[in-house]
Amino acid sequence: MCPNGGKIICAExxxxxxxxxxVAEVVSFQKLDRSIVFPPFNLILVFxxxxxxxxxxxxxxxGSRPPALLVKASGPPVVPPFSQAEHNLPLPxxxxxxxxxxxxKEELERLFLDKVLSNLGLCISIYDIRTIxxxxxxxxAGSSTYKVVFRLIMxxxxxxxxxxxKLKASDANVSLGFFDDIKVPVHLLPHKxxxxxxxxxxxxxxxxxxxxxxxxxxxxxxxxxxYPPIPVEQDANxxxxxxxxxxxxxxxxxxxxxxxxxx
Amino acid sequence: xxxxxxxxxxxxxLEVLEFLRARGATSDPMGCLGAVAPSECxxxxxxxxxxxxxxxxxxxxxxxxxxxxxKLAKAEKFNIINLRPTNQALIDPxxxxxxxxxxxxxxxxxxxxxxxxxxxxxxxxxxxAKPDEEMQDLEETPxxxxxxxx
Numbered sequence: 381m382c383p384n385g386g387k388i389i390c391a392e393x394x395x396x397x398x399x400x401x402x403v404a405e406v407v408s409f410q411k412l413d414r415s416i417v418f419p420p421f422n423l424i425l426v427f428x429x430x431x432x433x434x435x436x437x438x439x440x441x442x443g444s445r446p447p448a449l450l451v452k453a454s455g456p457p458v459v460p461p462f463s464q465a466e467h468n469l470p471l472p473x474x475x476x477x478x479x480x481x482x483x484x485k486e487e488l489e490r491l492f493l494d495k496v497l498s499n500l501g502l503c504i505s506i507y508d509i510r511t512i513x514x515x516x517x518x519x520x521a522g523s524s525t526y527k528v529v530f531r532l533i534m535x536x537x538x539x540x541x542x543x544x545x546k547l548k549a550s551d552a553n554v555s556l557g558f559f560d561d562i563k564v565p566v567h568l569l570p571h572k573x574x575x576x577x578x579x580x581x582x583x584x585x586x587x588x589x590x591x592x593x594x595x596x597x598x599x600x601x602x603x604x605x606x607y608p609p610i611p612v613e614q615d616a617n618x619x620x621x622x623x624x625x626x627x628x629x630x631x632x633x634x635x636x637x638x639x640x641x642x643x
Numbered sequence: 644x645x646x647x648x649x650x651x652x653x654x655x656x657l658e659v660l661e662f663l664r665a666r667g668a669t670s671d672p673m674g675c676l677g678a679v680a681p682s683e684c685x686x687x688x689x690x691x692x693x694x695x696x697x698x699x700x701x702x703x704x705x706x707x708x709x710x711x712x713x714k715l716a717k718a719e720k721f722n723i724i725n726l727r728p729t730n731q732a733l734i735d736p737x738x739x740x741x742x743x744x745x746x747x748x749x750x751x752x753x754x755x756x757x758x759x760x761x762x763x764x765x766x767x768x769x770x771x772a773k774p775d776e777e778m779q780d781l782e783e784t785p786x787x788x789x790x791x792x793x
Binding site: 463464465466467489493494497499500504505507529531533535538540541542544556557558599601632633634635641642 | 644645646647648649650651654659662663666680682683685686688689693718722726728729730732733734735736737739
């Protein structure tokens, strides 16, 4: 910690930097023992919550000289981020007469396009291929294996992002066209909502009842993204397994049907 | 597969739209069969119905430059660009702790939230009118006079 110890002293020291970097609150402090900085400096790791939801960390050397600030940037992901991945790709023999780049792209698309990767989101597209190495043929195999480094465009909204979708089923499911597994549970609907006779949710507002008709555009806030594990057994009548589920909320000003808030 | 970097960068809706367009996606579902996969076509259809469909990079750069004074987080700026909120109520959920960060003082005539809304309306182009609205406009305008037969 700083020479005087005490959280309050450290918070004051960080304040000007916090304002610049959009810090919402300080989560915790930690002194690093394995430090690359020599005495009389101390290296402190400060965990902060940056506006947008992710926890990012500041490392700051505290000591008698003017301190240096090392900021480790980790911005929250916005729809849609890049992911850079490396994969050992076996190329099946029937693609060997095609130009290499096209064949590899086709194989990558077959493997990743429109698939959910755990904790990374839904893969929308292959952005580019950075490097291709290898081309070895392993004994007993007919396909040559390449090590490919490539970038994928993922759909992965961050917690707190506002998205616009269409209301689908009567139990408040929202759809984005390419992604349907967005649920709005009952407790995250506007305060004082009830289910009408025809299965449509109605918001009881002081200005009157506002029905949430189907196929209406709604703004909702992402509260959580779940990646449930693949079930081993499933009932015959269970709803189809969804590998990525977004829980949304329409509880708050500006959320809900667009027609409620437009001029 | 090994993930080297889970978050190598972020893209606005416009950039994804331009990428898909460059690959050959169009609104016509039959036209883009060979070039892009059906799932990419669905993403393209979704993006075309968002305000991103007629944004330009120039407009986005100008918006980013002019909204510096509001000290918004990167994620909030991206959300505003993707959503194009047209009034204060729609901007409120996007910005965290909106009342504390953007001052609103009627006595001194400062309303930063309204300034931000005005900036959005001015710099980011409005999305094109929906087809059913256009049909209503067509019905209201007088039809052209039929060609006179000689």
